[in-house]
Amino acid sequence: MFDSVTVLAVSLCPLLFVISADNATAPLAQDIRPFRYQPDGADIVIVNGKNRFNRPLYGSNSIFFTYAGDLPEILLSLPGKGGTLRLGIASAGASKWLTEAETVVARYRGGAMRYEIRDALLASGSLVIDVVPMGEGDGALVQVAASGDAVAADLVWAFGGASEFMKGAWNFDTARYVPESAVLFQPEDCAQNVFTISEGGFELRAPCHGTRPVAGTTPPGATLKIADATAIAAPNTLWESIAGQCPILVGRRALAPGETVLLGLERLAENGVRLGAEQLPAALAAAEAHRTSIAERVRVVTPDPYINAAVPAMCAAADGLWDPPTYAHGGAAWHMPYLGWRGAYIASEFGWYDRAKLHFRTFAALQVQEPATGEPRMEPKYNLARQALDSVFNTRGCIPHLAVKDQVGQYDMQQVYIDQLLWHIQWTGDLEFAREMWPVLTKHLAWEKRCFDPDDDGLYENYANTLISDAHHYSGSPCTQASAYDYRALRLAARLATLLGEDGEPFRREADKTLAAMNQVLWMPELGWYAEYRDLLGLKRLHPSAELPSIYHPVDSDLPDMFQACQMLRYADTEIGHVPVEGKSAVLWTSNWVPYIWSVRNVFPSEVAHTALAAWQAGQSGMAWNLYRGAILDAMYAGRVPGNCAGTSEHDGRWGGACTDFCCSVGMFGRGLVEGLFGIVPNLLEGELLIRPGLPRDWDSASIDTPYVGYTYSRTGDTERFEVRSKLGSPARLRLRVAARTVQVADVRVNGQKAEWECAPAVGEPAIEILAEEAEGAIIEIRWEGEAPARTDAPGVVGFGEPFVAQFGTATVREINDPQKALKDVVFESGQVRTVAAGRLGHRTAFARLEQGALEWWAPMAFEIRPALEIVHSAVNWQSGEVELVVLNNMDQAIAGPAIAECGDTRETVVLQVSPRAQSEPVRLPAKGLVPGTNTISVDLGQGRIVRDALVDWRPPMPDQKLAFECVDLNGFFNDRVSEIFRHEYRSPRSPYCSLQIPLCGYGDWCYGDKDLAPKIDDAALRTAAGAEGRFVSPQGIPLNTPGPGDNPNIIFTSQWDNFPKEMVIPLAGRAQHAWFLVAGSTHPMQSQLDNGEILIAYAGGETERLPLHNPTTWWPIEADYDLRNDGFCVSAPHPPRIDLGAGRATLLDLPLNPERELQSMTVRCLANDVVVGLVSATLLRPE
Secondary structure: OEEEEEEHHHHHHHOOOOOOOOOOOOOOOOOOOOOOOOOEOOOOEOOOOOOOOOOOEEEOOOOEEEEEEEOOOOEEEOOEEEEEEEEEEOOEEEEEEEHHOOOOEEEEEEOOOEEEOOOOHHOOOOEEEEEEEEOOOEEEEEEEEEEOOOOOOOEOOOOOOOOOOOOOOOOOOOOOOOOOHHHHHHHHOOOEEEEEEEEEEEEEEEHHHHOEEEEEEOOOOOOOEEEEEEOOHHHHHHHOOOOEEEEEEEEEEEEEEEEEEEEEEOOOOOOOOOHHHHHHHHHHHHHHHHHOOOOOOOOOEEOOHHHHHHHHHHHHHHHHHOOEEEEEEEEOOOEOOOOOOOHHHHHHHOOOHHHHHHHHHHHHHHOOOOOOOOOOOOOOOOOOOOOOOOOOHHHOOOOOOOOOOOOOOOOOOHHHHHHHHHHHHHOOOOOHHHHHHHHHHHHHHHHHHHOOOHHHHHHHHOOOOOOOOOOOOOOOOEHHHHHHHHHHHHHHHHHHHHOOOOOHHHHHHHHHHHHHHHHHHHHHHOOEEEOEEOOOHHHHHHEEEOOHHHHEEEEEEEOHHHHHHHHHHHHHHHHHOOEEEOOOOEEOOOOOOOOOOOOOOOOOOHHHHHHHHHHHHHOHHHHHHHHHHHHHHHHHHOOOOOOOOOOOOOOOOOOOOOOOEEHHHHHHHHHHHHHHHOOOEEOOOOOEEEEEOOOOOOOOOEEEOOOOEEEEEEEEOOEEEEEEEEEOOOOOOOEEEEEEEOEEEEEEEEEEOOOOOEOOOOOOOOOEEEHHHHHOEEEEEEEOOOOOOOOOOOEEEOOOOOEEEEEEEOEEEEEEOOOOOOOOEEEEEEEEEEEOOOOOOEEEEEEEEEEEOOEEEEEEEEEEEEEOOOEEEEEEEEEOOOEEEEEEEEOOOOOEEEEEEEEEEEEEEEEEEEEEEEOOEEEEEEEOOOOOOOEEEEEEEEOOEEEEEEEEEEOOOOOOOOOOOOEEOOOOOOEEEEHOOOOOOOHHHHOOOOOOOOOOOOOHHHHHOOOOEEEEEEEEOHHHHHOOOOOOHHHHHHHHEEOOOOOOEEEEEEEEOOOOOOOOEEOOOOOEEEEEEEEEEEHHHHHEEEEEEEEEOOOOOOOOOEEEEEEOOOOOOOOOOOHHHHHHHOOOOOOOOOOEEOOOOOEEEEEEEOOOOEEEEEEEEEEEOEEEEEEEEEEEEOOO
């Protein structure tokens, strides 16, 4: 069973070139990126930017775009290259293109671009160039205005380069998808361009135009010619060239000081006629009026210039998504009709009710009617990762995610479609439209039940139902997100049924069942949030690491109570990685799941904005504002596209800066603005307009106007004033909910008349509510007096078992709510709470019900429970030969006196002096008897106060150490070869339901289940290193047995898959003080932040030592390595060494043992679904 070997550390070096190992390193800091753009009134501005074609201008609600950018050159997209317009100036024999001007100020102004040009060729003068897309028809108008002090010069322009580039695509996007270099003008693009010059203009025909040529209208007095595009280096050079194989249209016209000229570019309809020069001024006026009507559709005035300039850009992006009869998936890239995701919310928020109804009706007409039902069936072509076309998924109630009848897909986008539909109906109170959509809603709910709650427990499975779900599979498990979506749909269906004369009771019962099941099965009371899901298969464990949609969807669905919502948002604030943007503003990663696969962990502005909205909905306005502003600044000002409702943040290290004006960001930026920041939430089903402002407390004024509702807020001294404008189409009462500024309300007036108010249930800060019978024209004034509401004054960190005090100023504590059982011995009196920290370690929240003045509310007590004393830093200083450690005191009392410190072979008495809630000076001990890996440190302060930690150092033993290693013989237990891990077919157990699942090979995701993407693992380097002896020594000095060259089995695989045993038990004997394990296997982000397996060492008396195989700290996939630059937040401890196998890597782990106890066995066990846990080698260190 055992193979003993005594090794001197000095003999280990020769093998370092064979097997490599990584050093654990800390994650790199995320620096705040400077803003590329700045606000100036309604404009978003850059000076001397470097990018071209990075800002699409939409115009006519079609696939035709005008691409502009930081530099004054425009490209018509059909999609693809429809022609490029370049502008230049020529004066006194010199010439240059305006993209090369000395100063270019580019202004994006809500759907159009303005350029302010200064250059020596203009002397002290300047040019102003406006590029405005046509609102009717496909085209753009370009106006060039010379200042009065500009010198006389010639305006030169060149147009051409229409090519087949990306013909037939849904439009290119220089935001990540297509490099800018690929769309720049190239002379060869002109090869098949044919120009026809006529009076006042020209036509360009190219194969990519089909039967619709591009026409240009030029200003009177212009001269046109065909030139050679290869001579485009300078305007004069091009003008003097003669047309060749690459023809290009060149125009030239004298431009006098103070003169303005116009150019028009159109994609003509078949047999269409271009505009005449005399029509261009009216066309420009119409285009600008159209643009202005869009950019000013929602108008805000705030003290924050970044928000003020962002809103016109939001409006333009919202209009750009509209491509009748549906909203598109993206503004530029992914500009295609799509059922999801969240773009259609913007129609209700920004008052495009007609667009909303057309969008909903279009997809409703595609809802599947037959077959009525079916059975789940996995698709063999996709290796059982997704449902087949004849699955229950594609039965009555299913709505295709593309606007094509019977073209079904694999996304449950209809959850968000129905949610948007219900928000619209709630927003408008349109019962006629609700009655029209009622069959769509009921069939949807029946379909959801049939597909995703087949066991009728009230909980629903996520099935590609959110933007970030591409690499998610839940294998039949009950989930938080889908259950929240369906809970809200059921609850509103019950209400609509009553209003429509239908039976609402079945929907009400189902909603109640879902709510009860959510709280019974998925709510984790000691942690304070809903689990991501609970496994259907295997050990049926909860997955506690929730991603952002599992936080914001329940809150947005009005599912948690106010205490639960507050706790959930604290989880998002403390357990999800933040990236600072400016001041307190930040953006969030979507999860802490690793290893990375697309969509499981990215920085999506839409996810940040949705989390911000949830915080506003839960009354956490400070958190909400910091996240929302962070998302806006990051997407619209710090990226490469001005005013961009970006798909991903450029902080995303793997897929940064992708998508211009993506639907989800447009929708959630709009909802965050209207429902969140300004708090406008109409519910005309109940005849009510709720306004719950989420404005920063230091603002003294703000206003918003949408087409249907708006208000102006002002504050003078202690008086707040709200002037409400409502054009909702039907009478509605106003419910105004306002955060209290003081604890006494001196006076409330509604339209000048004294009015009543009441204290609203609230967590975080007190609030009052005021009712007005009619929202339209309501003017509400609130005069406050007295002191400000108390704030919680409590330590942010408390030691476990230690008393602490939370103080609330002059407020009186009336009650304590401790849902996480984080407190004991609670005593409250007057304005303070005395208690003892008693719950689980980590960030905890309890609540105190306060009374102060005329107000009552619940104040959160947010704190982190940590060990009363802990070792927060330990390391070996090999130069001095010392162990250094620092003790942190998390208590209110000082520590002073002698203590016994032990590490390795060292045991010394030291003097500790640590102030309350402070760190000690470094404690130094001789570094003796340390072993590679984990060395136990203890500091005994007497009276049972012992602080323990682990010193982890993987350097080889000291040269003078003689260690009695003994390799465990695993040859009789090996059941496979390392290289075979992804060559198996993992067929069972699998979900019997309508599920997405991991592909058969045990690697990857459902999106690409039909591709052979499984990594090819090769253990040749491992076998070579082991050689004929079947042993190698790791760079850390650990001898490890493993079979040498050949194809003998060399790993013990365990798994919840039926391919392997769930556990393997290996007998042991004798005693040992330490053990090392070389492990390798698979994992998946769906199993992240969770013990995927464990290794147990059992003693003869029954006690065990446990080594958790925890993704990501001690368990990492064989095919990948750590990426701490992007994932450092997720990896909470230094990662262990990785050992090269050849193609793939194993992990070296260790476990200190009790040398006084007799060993009995070693158990390797797999705990998680989807994964394979393998043991390659094990080595014991016997006592001397």
